[in-house]
Amino acid sequence: MALATLKNVRFAGMATCVPRRILSNINDCPPSLRSERERLVRNIGIETRRICQEWQCLSDLAYDAANRLIDQLGWKKEDIDGLIVVTQSPDYLIPSTAIILQDRLGLEHTTIAYDVNLGCSGYPFGLHLLGSLIATGSVRKGLLVVGDKSATIKDPLFSDAGTVTALEFRENSNPWFFDLNSDGSGFKAIMLPVGGHRNPVKFFHLIPSEDEHGILHLPTDLILDGTAVLSFSTQRVPPAVEKTLAYANKKIDEIDYFLFHQANKMINETIRKKLRLPEERVPSTLKEFGNTSGASIPVTITARLREKLTEGSKQLLLGGFGIGLSWGTAIIKVEEACLPELIEA
Amino acid sequence: MEEFIEKFQEAVDFQDPVEVTENTVLLDLPEWDSLAALGVIVMFDIEYGKTITGDHLLKSKTIKDLFELTVA
Incomplete structure (x- = not known):
């Protein structure tokens, strides 16, 4: 379910x-x-x-x-x-x-x-x-x-x-309300093809090839099919958000902030525009922190909403999507949470 | 078509702008790359409410072929 x-x-x-x-x-x-x-x-x-x-x-x-x-x-x-x-x-x-x-x-x-x-x-x-x-x-x-x-x-x-x-x-x-989904037919869209049991590391996987800019690439590097990931994200996430809102019986206006996985600006802006969400309610940390994988929603909470969430009570919609393929939405209320300042190590 | 070309230019966001007509062959554009393709997919979604994939782009030779996808 x-x-x-x-x-x-x-x-x-x-x-x-x-x-x-x-x-x-x-x-x-x-x-x-x-x-x-x-x-x-x-x-x-x-x-x-x-x-x-x-x-x-x-x-x-x-x-x-x-x-x-x-x-x-x-x-x-x-x-x-x-x-x-x-x-x-x-x-x-x-x-x-x-x-x-x-x-x-x-x-x-x-x-x-x-x-x-x-x-x-x-x-x-x-x-x-x-x-x-x-x-x-x-x-x-x-x-x-x-x-x-x-x-x-x-x-x-x-x-x-x-x-x-x-x-x-x-x-x-x-x-808290959730909508969680998986589609393994897209597993090749983002993957480390070598290093698991299906394709263990062999000696020849460690021989790099050089591209026209002198950058070395290895068969063990991550594969990312940009068009497949963009299509998946922009087609799957907006309806999932709407479905979760309907399930929680909430309207867009009842959500204080929409926090999406920070994939890249093209994907995130397309999702925001398709859902007709105002920029000020969709915080972004792509510029300074890039795509921090699963951490990107918490990173954005710490960097953008720390003070707002410490003081009062806010209704948040969280949308994660990516490798798997896998996508999930959560609607949670955060009240007087303890949010330490960003830690650097 | 003029409006489509304008949107196309904005979507591909070439570093060195080039002239584009309806007969321009996509593969002849020096900066036609995966990033440009992503821009065009987004443009179709937001501007025309159409879902296109990488396959659609591979099958389109010219700007005119792309334009036809907006009315398909």
Whole structure:
């Protein structure tokens, strides 16, 4: 069932950590690519990105964000009994990064901890999963880590971020509404074709080829079919938003902010225009933070809505979409949440 | 057609503007690339309420072929 309602779950807070290292899409690209890159930046809307140090993992960003959030919430670590990590850049292929983080964060052995392999669509799915564990009473206080280490120097789209959202059981909280979908027929639209069991890394996968700008490409690099992803996003997301609004019995005017996965400006503007949403209610962080995969909705909340959500009560619609293919919408109410300032590590 | 060409030029957002007529062959345009294709897909969606795919673009040789998709 794609449509779902969750009750008795409270959004207690959220923290975002990004790497300190900033890359400029224009200034840091080879001179021969400059003109082409200027045109690309105008269209994708991404000027700068954050990139991890070589040694830095998603879990390191999440570790800093989690400690700051737990501290500011005043939560005791022994009260936390759920830790879900939504990522496609785990520390190791196995075991789950969530279990490693359970120990690093000093959480109890009684913690439910595991990873979920989702990318750009991950935030609504993560809220639904941890929210469900809380709604059923399996977890009282839980942490949802969402983020990826997907930035590379040569690719102008992706940027790194780690986010942690704290959810807790609270009777009579406002219900949350979800519409969650999957279409595996489009799995080739965004993929790492090599490195899994279907096509393990072999010696010849490590031999790079050079393009006309002297940039090296490996068979192990990410494949992204731009037209397929654009068509999928702009065709699937607007009706999904309308369907979720109808399910929640809410009108567009009752939603304070629409937070979409930050894919690129072309996709995000097309979605906004098709839904006829005013710019001021659709915050964007593409310009400074690029496409931070599943973290992009939380990154945008921290960077654009921190003060507004700390003070009052806001109705948010969250729309994630991408790799899988997978797309999900959530309508949640956030009241007096704890939102630490952006953390840089 | 004039209006279509104007919208096309805006959608492809070429770095070095070139003259485009209805007989212009898409592959002859120096900057006709995947980014331009994305721009055209968005243009069809927003301006004409039409869904076109990468396949439609591959089958269109000239600007006129593209224009015909708006009335198809």
